[in-house]
Amino acid sequence: MTEEKQIALVTGGSRGIGRECVIELANAGHIVAFSYSSDVDGTNETIKLASEVGTAPIGIKSDVSSPEGVDQLFTEIEEKLGVVSILVNNAGITRDTLLMRMKDDQWDDVIQTNLTGAFYTMRRAARNMMKNRWGRIINISSVNAYVGPVGQANYAAAKAGVIGMTKSVAREFASRNITANAIAPGVIETAMVGETPQEWRDTMLSTIPLARFGQPNEIAHLVVFLASENASYITGTVIPIDGGVGMGT
Amino acid sequence: MQREEIFTTIKDLAVELLGVDEAKVTNEARFKEDLDADSLDIVEFVMGMEEKFNVELPESEVEGVATVGQAVDLVSSKVS
Numbered sequence: 001m002t003e004e005k006q007i008a009l010v011t012g013g014s015r016g017i018g019r020e021c022v023i024e025l026a027n028a029g030h031i032v033a034f035s036y037s038s039d040v041d042g043t044n045e046t047i048k049l050a051s052e053v054g055t056a057p058i059g060i061k062s063d064v065s066s067p068e069g070v071d072q073l074f075t076e077i078e079e080k081l082g083v084v085s086i087l088v089n090n091a092g093i094t095r096d097t098l099l100m101r102m103k104d105d106q107w108d109d110v111i112q113t114n115l116t117g118a119f120y121t122m123r124r125a126a127r128n129m130m131k132n133r134w135g136r137i138i139n140i141s142s143v144n145a146y147v148g149p150v151g152q153a154n155y156a157a158a159k160a161g162v163i164g165m166t167k168s169v170a171r172e173f174a175s176r177n178i179t180a181n182a183i184a185p186g187v188i189e190t191a192m193v194g195e196t197p198q199e200w201r202d203t204m205l206s207t208i209p210l211a212r213f214g215q216p217n218e219i220a221h222l223v224v225f226l227a228s229e230n231a232s233y234i235t236g237t238v239i240p241i242d243g244g245v246g247m248g249t
Numbered sequence: 250m251q252r253e254e255i256f257t258t259i260k261d262l263a264v265e266l267l268g269v270d271e272a273k274v275t276n277e278a279r280f281k282e283d284l285d286a287d288s289l290d291i292v293e294f295v296m297g298m299e300e301k302f303n304v305e306l307p308e309s310e311v312e313g314v315a316t317v318g319q320a321v322d323l324v325s326s327k328v329s
Contacts, residue, residue, distance in 0.1 A: 172289070
């Protein structure tokens, strides 16, 4: 398949890394749909910014942590735009707390959204990607999967899980020209990171070799590349974009 | 549903999904060795049969199916 424009789905596109992925994929000429859970203002802003550089994306309110929610999401996209050939699993939440104080739902919610949600979307997308013998799956993991920060046993578990899952999927679907890769962002300037304690951010900053946090669009650029025809020999990888902080982990 | 009808539908599905010659799809034809189906082909084929016949074919029952004839037998047992 040549550089044809594809239909891309980004989960969690109302802000942060997801928003930049939507914008950059639209900029690259793709038709983009994204899911959001509740942030309508953020969703409209994403649509506005992406429309300035490409075809206006569509934002769909959706719960990607449930199989029904994922099925509805894909069905709506298929009706409005067509079959998804680029899937970016970005939707993620944090429920930071020390393990001993972590409640069941704090563990469950993070695993369900960050890990199981990616399973649901990949399973739903796989069939059509297989039929078309072309697909790109890009899963957003995290440097925290390797580093294991205090207070993030749930997040680190989910993000590490995404890595293992990405590799299995890469192997399973390789014969159909479907690649699956994971990106491990470091500390990126987003609302999610903005919610962390200032003390933590100061400490992190001092450990990052490139001495700054990353920008969400620095993740999006790799997403666009991995989704392109030029990346068709790259599969089963975990690529860090972290200013060097994850080196040696 | 008659066995003949099931066989014809499965044969058409095999031609469509596996890209094989109609003539190759006999009762004795083995999916892997004769029709060149890999594991993903088989998953697609099972899902295709579930849709065409409106049946559920659990993994455990599909495991023993190696030939077209066995697939026809399995579907027969679900639709009759």
